[in-house]
Structures are given as structure tokens and as C-alpha cells.
Amino acid sequence: MKKTPLYQRHLALKARMVDYAGWDMPVQYEGITEEVLAVREKVGMFDVSHMGEILVCGKGSGEFLNWLLSRDVTGKQKDQITYAILCYENGGTVDDLLVYELGEENYMLVVNAANKDKDVLHINDSLITYRDKFSDREEDIKVIDDSAYYGQIAVQGPESLKVMLDLAEELGLDAQETEQLKNLKRYRQIQVDKPGYERKMIISRTGYTGENGYEIYLPAELTGEVWDLFYDYGVTPSGLGARDSLRLEAGLPLYGHEMGEDITPLEGDMSFFVDFSREFQGGEQMQARSTRKRIALVSEGRAIPRDGYPVFLDNEEVGVISSGSFSPTLGKGIAFALVNTDFPDDTDEVEVKVRKKFESFKVIEPPFVK
Known part of the structure; x- marks a missing residue:
């Protein structure tokens, strides 16, 4: 290791x-x-x-990242950090990341440890696609694993x-x-x-x-x-x-749970970090394939929800726990769940099958701890 x-x-x-x-x-x-x-x-x-820390630098780097990520990284104050999502062409999530501008046409992408090698490969593959798509743009972009x-x-x-x-x-x-x-x-x-x-x-x-x-x-x-x-x-x-x-507790998503190759940013309730007013890789496909949404749950008893537990509404299975744990701050179980998009927005309560028992959970607006 x-x-x-x-x-x-x-x-x-x-x-x-x-x-x-x-x-x-x-x-x-x-x-x-x-x-x-x-x-x-x-x-x-x-x-x-x-x-992981990945450098994307050289002439044209900003334009490339604007096309690659769910939000623009250019046109901001030099000290501003951008939280953005790296998407597959099919709209799934490669990773979520932070973009630091280190200097002119010099950006550092801070990525999840488990995804770093995959991210480097995806960015390099996407650069080939970008060069084919925008062959008229002058650039000298380099991708460097600086971790x-x-x-x-x-x-x-x-x-x-x-x-x-x-x-x-x-x-x-x-x-x-x-x-x-x-x-x-x-x-x-x-x-x-x-x-x-x-x-x-x-x-x-x-x-x-x-x-x-x-x-x-x-x-x-x-x-x-x-x-x-x-x-x-x-x-x-x-x-x-x-x-x-x-x-x-803070209501923040985790890769592999509320986002992933088969979980779009929209399904993970991350639309705030996606700008559909401009073209970016996977944007159109993301809107077409999103069939779930994220909700937040708090236990009404002593039950501790865990990833993968099924969620029920009116005796019908409507989703699954994506992240679940005991909250030390609240002293009770809390969870995110991915449910069908037709799940009623005004729902106050659901049941989660914890082991072999159905437990009641309130539906709330995150964060759990303000």
C-alpha cells in the first residue's frame, strides 16, 4: 500500500x-x-x-477545461477556486474536483485519490477528442500528474x-x-x-x-x-x-455513492454545479439519462441506515440508501438515498429496511447539521 x-x-x-x-x-x-x-x-x-493533484497547463488550457468540466474556470478572479464535475461523454460522473488557478494558463485539479489514475487517463483521452473537435484553436496543452x-x-x-x-x-x-x-x-x-x-x-x-x-x-x-x-x-x-x-452531516456528496459512472450529477442533486448554458462534454447526455434524484433522511428511532438498504414508500420500493451512518452530532441515523424521479416532493416520511425490519425515517432538506 x-x-x-x-x-x-x-x-x-x-x-x-x-x-x-x-x-x-x-x-x-x-x-x-x-x-x-x-x-x-x-x-x-x-x-x-x-x-491527487493534476496540472493542466499551457496555451489554451482554460478553454479546454471550460469544455471538459461542468462549469467555466476562466473569467474569474485569480484567487478563486472552482468546484466542478468531470463527466463521461454519456453524462455519468468521472469525478468531482477543485480547480486552482496557479498562474496564467496554469491550473491544478485536485481529485479524489481513488480516481486519480482514471482521471489522468480520461483527461488525456478527452484532450484528443478536443483537438479533433476544435482543430482551429491554437493550443499547447499539457496534462501532468503532480501528486x-x-x-x-x-x-x-x-x-x-x-x-x-x-x-x-x-x-x-x-x-x-x-x-x-x-x-x-x-x-x-x-x-x-x-x-x-x-x-x-x-x-x-x-x-x-x-x-x-x-x-x-x-x-x-x-x-x-x-x-x-x-x-x-x-x-x-x-x-x-x-x-x-x-x-x-454537512450534506455533501461522495464519489461512488451520490455520484459515479452510473450516477449523473443531476441524480446526485448537484445541478447547482452544472452550467447548461454552455457546451461541455457529457452535458446533453446527462440531461437525457437522469432518472433518479437524491433525498435526505433522518431516523425517527435508533436505526442506523447503511449503503444499499432499500427505501419504501407506501409498501413499494422506491430507491436505495447511497450513504448512511450514525451522526455523532445529532445522535441518530442519517442517510442520503437515490429514489425514482417521480418520488413526490412533498413526502414527509419513508421506511428503510434495516436488516429485516422496516424503520421510519423523516425526509428533510439537507444539510443535517447547519
Whole structure:
């Protein structure tokens, strides 16, 4: 299995390690509930160095990405980060990703660890299609897997800004950069020179927890000392188990559950991140093949829903749980389900078959934790 630059630190903290997309990753340290509550109430940190970073650079890169992704990446402020969806030609989802503009015609795509190799292949194949389709466009586009260069730490929670500002000098920020960090808006980034290193450190106000937070991209060999800075400050190490609970509580989708090769972005309730006013790969097909929609459910009892459990309305099976878990914050079971598009929007309650018993669940508007 592959190991992140923080692997030895996880072992020293006696983390429970699991295989995640071929990476040996910490699923928990002290416990998932404790880690979730630390992020909800104070601040926690996650090793997300397994995420992939793909560079798309060179003349014409912006135009290519506009055609490739569900939203435009050009015409925005330089520090703005774009959340977008990479689609197959048939409208299914290859991956969801973040696009960082590093410089003129120089973009970094941050992709899911399990999909990185597939994404690189798909982008290169799509570039061939793009060149055939738009042969009159001048371009010199390169696609580079830059994942080995970066380590990544996510600092999340209501106290995350205080931590970042208190440690700004140790992180290498000057007074101007510290002021930028203090005023950084959501889905914005700052780039910080690291003497002796080719690429800049990136700090973005992004995350996957529903709380205020920051993600730091830096040279892999520097990741350990930055982790130690946060740990010595008192930030709670948190694992993949807490991260998944937090993202579900926040109403955020997960690849392979609410999106996938056979699940379109529309079916996963991600239409806000799809701009149909312009042409992009898979857009037309996506609208034609979407036959399901996503709903959010909260247990009315003690039942814990799990992926794959069937959902019933009036004794008729209407869908399936796509993500389900116990919510440490709410103290009850929560879930997303994919149901038929004719599922009535005014439905208040459904039943989920948990093992061999039918359990009642309320239908709500996400997020589960506001």
C-alpha cells in the first residue's frame, strides 16, 4: 500500500489504519465521535495527502477545461477556486474536483485519490477528442500528474482561523500574506513562496466538513513539520471515519455513492454545479439519462441506515440508501438515498429496511447539521 508523508506520525499516535484506495490511512485516533465533536466545536486536522493533484497547463488550457468540466474556470478572479464535475461523454460522473488557478494558463485539479489514475487517463483521452473537435484553436496543452510533489493537511472547525493566524509566522507567511489569510473568503486561495522549492505553498479556505476550514498544499517533505506545528498547538488529529461522518452531516456528496459512472450529477442533486448554458462534454447526455434524484433522511428511532438498504414508500420500493451512518452530532441515523424521479416532493416520511425490519425515517432538506 502507498503511504503519505505522515504515515509514521499516524503510527506514533496509535491510529487505526485501513486500506483506502490503495493508501494506508488513519480511520480514527481516539475515536470517531470524539474527532467529529472536536471539529464541530473547536478544531481538528486531517491528513489528505492521498488526494491527487493534476496540472493542466499551457496555451489554451482554460478553454479546454471550460469544455471538459461542468462549469467555466476562466473569467474569474485569480484567487478563486472552482468546484466542478468531470463527466463521461454519456453524462455519468468521472469525478468531482477543485480547480486552482496557479498562474496564467496554469491550473491544478485536485481529485479524489481513488480516481486519480482514471482521471489522468480520461483527461488525456478527452484532450484528443478536443483537438479533433476544435482543430482551429491554437493550443499547447499539457496534462501532468503532480501528486507526488504535494502533501496536504486540512485544518477544520470554528477555531481554525485562530489557529492559522497564530501559526502564520511559523508557516512562513509575511505580514501581507497573514492579512490576506485573515480576510480570505470561502473558495479563495493564497500562494506563499517556500525558499528552495519550485512551487508555492497553497492555503485555501475549503474543506469537506461543513465547518469553516483551510486546506494546505505544500511540498511532501515539509508536511511532517507543519503537522507537528498544529499538533503541538493542540489541534485534534482526525481520521477518515470522522471526515466521512462530517461530510454526510454537512450534506455533501461522495464519489461512488451520490455520484459515479452510473450516477449523473443531476441524480446526485448537484445541478447547482452544472452550467447548461454552455457546451461541455457529457452535458446533453446527462440531461437525457437522469432518472433518479437524491433525498435526505433522518431516523425517527435508533436505526442506523447503511449503503444499499432499500427505501419504501407506501409498501413499494422506491430507491436505495447511497450513504448512511450514525451522526455523532445529532445522535441518530442519517442517510442520503437515490429514489425514482417521480418520488413526490412533498413526502414527509419513508421506511428503510434495516436488516429485516422496516424503520421510519423523516425526509428533510439537507444539510443535517447547519
